[in-house]
Structures are given as C-alpha cells and as structure tokens.
Amino acid sequence: MATSSTMARMPDETDAKPAPGISFRKIGMQFPDGTEALRDVSFDVSKGEFVSVVGPSGCGKSTLLRIASGLAPESSGEVLVNRDNIGYVFQDATLLEWRTALKNVTLLGELHGYSKAKQEALAREAIELVGLKGFENHYPKALSGGMKMRVSLARALTMKPEIFLFDEPFGAVDEITREHLNDETQRLFQKERFAGLFITHSISEAVYMSTKIYVMSSRPGRIIAEFDVPFPYPRTQEIRYSPDFGVLCAQVSEKLRSA
Ligand SMILES: Nc1ncnc2c1ncn2[C@@H]1O[C@H](COP(=O)(O)OP(=O)(O)OP(=O)(O)O)[C@@H](O)[C@H]1O
Numbered sequence: 001m002a003t004s005s006t007m008a009r010m011p012d013e014t015d016a017k018p019a020p021g022i023s024f025r026k027i028g029m030q031f032p033d034g035t036e037a038l039r040d041v042s043f044d045v046s047k048g049e050f051v052s053v054v055g056p057s058g059c060g061k062s063t064l065l066r067i068a069s070g071l072a073p074e075s076s077g078e079v080l081v082n083r084d085n086i087g088y089v090f091q092d093a094t095l096l097e098w099r100t101a102l103k104n105v106t107l108l109g110e111l112h113g114y115s116k117a118k119q120e121a122l123a124r125e126a127i128e129l130v131g132l133k134g135f136e137n138h139y140p141k142a143l144s145g146g147m148k149m150r151v152s153l154a155r156a157l158t159m160k161p162e163i164f165l166f167d168e169p170f171g172a173v174d175e176i177t178r179e180h181l182n183d184e185t186q187r188l189f190q191k192e193r194f195a196g197l198f199i200t201h202s203i204s205e206a207v208y209m210s211t212k213i214y215v216m217s218s219r220p221g222r223i224i225a226e227f228d229v230p231f232p233y234p235r236t237q238e239i240r241y242s243p244d245f246g247v248l249c250a251q252v253s254e255k256l257r258s259a
Pocket residue numbers: 031032033035036037055056057058059060061062063064219
C-alpha cells in the first residue's frame with residue numbers, strides 16, 4: 001500500500017496550475033476479496049475547482065472519495081492531500097435523531113474540543129449559510145429530506161473545509177429540492193472557494209455545478225473522459241435550458257453510455 005502524504009509533497013514544478021487540494025496519482029484499489037474497484041485513476045482537484053465524477057453504478061466513485069478522505073487505503077498509487085480540513089457529505093444526512101438541528105451542527109466543533117461559544121457561533125453562521133435560520137431547535141424528525149441535507153452540509157461547513165467531498169448527497173430528494181440544494185451548494189462554493197469533489201449520477205447536476213467533469217468507466221473504474229464546463233458563476237437555473245448546456249449534457253451522456 002502506498003502511503004498518502006501531506007501538501008508538503010507538492011506536484012511537479014512544471015505544473016502551472018494552483019496547488020491541488022487533492023492529487024490522485026495512478027490510484028488502484030483491489031479489495032481483499034479480489035474485487036478490483038479502481039485502476040490507474042489520476043487527476044487533481046485544486047482550490048477553487050468544483051470537480052464532478054460521473055460513472056456507472058459500482059464503478060468505484062464512493063471508493064475514490066473514501067481513499068481521498070483516508071477512510072480506505074489505496075492499493076496502489078498515492079494521494080497527495082492535506083487531510084487536516086476535509087468536509088465530507090454522505091448520501092444519507094447521518095443526523096443524530098436525539099439532537100436538535102443546532103446540536104447536530106455543533107457536533108464537529110464539540111468533537112474538536114472547541115469552546116461552547118465557538119461551537120455555537122460556527123454552527124449559527126453555517127445554519128444561516130444553508131438557509132436554515134429559524135429551524136435551529138427542530139429535531140431531525142421534524143425536518144424534510146432536503147432540510148436534513150442542509151443540516152448535514154452546515155455541520156461540515158463548521159470546520160471551514162478547504163476540501164469538500166460530496167458523495168451523491170442529493171440523490172434522495174425530489175427534483176425541485178435538488179435544484180435548490182444545487183443552488184445552495186454552488187453559492188457556498190463561490191463564497192468559500194474550497195476544492196470540491198462531487199459524486200453524482202445526474203449529468204445535468206454535474207454540468208450545472210462543476211468547473212470540470214470526469215467520466216469513469218464501469219469497474220474497474222478508470223477515467224475515460226474529461227470535460228471543462230465553461231459557464232461563468234453564479235449560474236442560475238435558466239442556464240439548464242440553454243443550447244450550450246444541452247450540448248454539453250449530451251456529450252457527457254454519450255461518454256457515459258460507452259462507459
Ligand atoms: N469492502 C468491499 N469489499 C469488496 N468489494 C467492495 C467493497 N466496497 C465496495 N466494493 C465493490 O467495489 C465496487 C465499487 O464500489 P463503490 O461503492 O465505490 O461504487 P460506486 O461507483 O460508488 O457505486 P454507486 O454509484 O452504485 O454508489 C463495487 O463493485 C462494490 O461492490
């Protein structure tokens with residue numbers, strides 16, 4: 001197993017782009033049962049980039065995020081990443097049912113040993129950022145699926161992440177809520193300018209949100225196509241109906257069909 005290292009190990013000096021938040025270098029992943037999930041995956045995600053990865057179910061997308069975060073060790077290759085400050089939002093909101101929205105959002109500050117005043121100040125700021133002001137004292141059972149996801153986003157935001165990993169966070173909500181959450185996330189990205197790595201099954205979501213899209217093949221997942229998304233931020237929902245947006249979606253879709 002290769003060891004992952006910190007930002008002290010920077011990419012080649014010939015690389016003119018800003019320092020990557022995450023640099024995947026020829027990542028391979030083989031599970032103990034022999035399943036080869038990833039093969040030779042290489043790409044960077046720099047601060048100020050929002051990169052989406054789309055690919056067939058089971059191609060290794062979540063595995064790639066787990067490797068980036070350090071939750072799973074890669075079998076070969078290496079990841080250059082500073083893991084001090086990573087935000088991770090999962091498919092499920094993963095809230096504690098017995099804690100209010102505010103107390104769910106203070107959780108990470110609590111675990112990091114912040115003072116109560118700091119925990120709460122960070123939580124209230126994050127709650128406002130995701131548009132949940134007024135719902136601080138609601139318990140998860142009194143929140144909609146979209147609101148739970150906002151709590152989950154706010155919880156991650158309290159750590160002011162420089163790298164933000166999103167594992168298909170909006171797959172379980174209805175289309176309109178998903179569009180709202182896309183707008184919230186895009187706004188957060190614009191404000192915080194983290195390095196964003198976003199997994200999704202939705203091509204239009206990927207095109208709407210991202211600066212760049214990678215398409216992965218079916219297992220073992222390899223990068224088979226790369227698209228730059230040229231639309232300037234802030235993007236509004238109307239862009240989804242523009243011809244250029246449709247053309248890019250069609251191009252990504254074509255690659256995905258051949259994956
Ligand atoms: N612990 C494990 N042991 C063996 N195989 C695993 C393990 N975890 C995942 N896999 C397999 O590795 C492959 C990649 O899984 P992963 O969850 O990364 O795919 P994915 O692209 O995120 O899928 P989906 O889009 O359906 O969420 C799958 O075939 C999965 O069954």
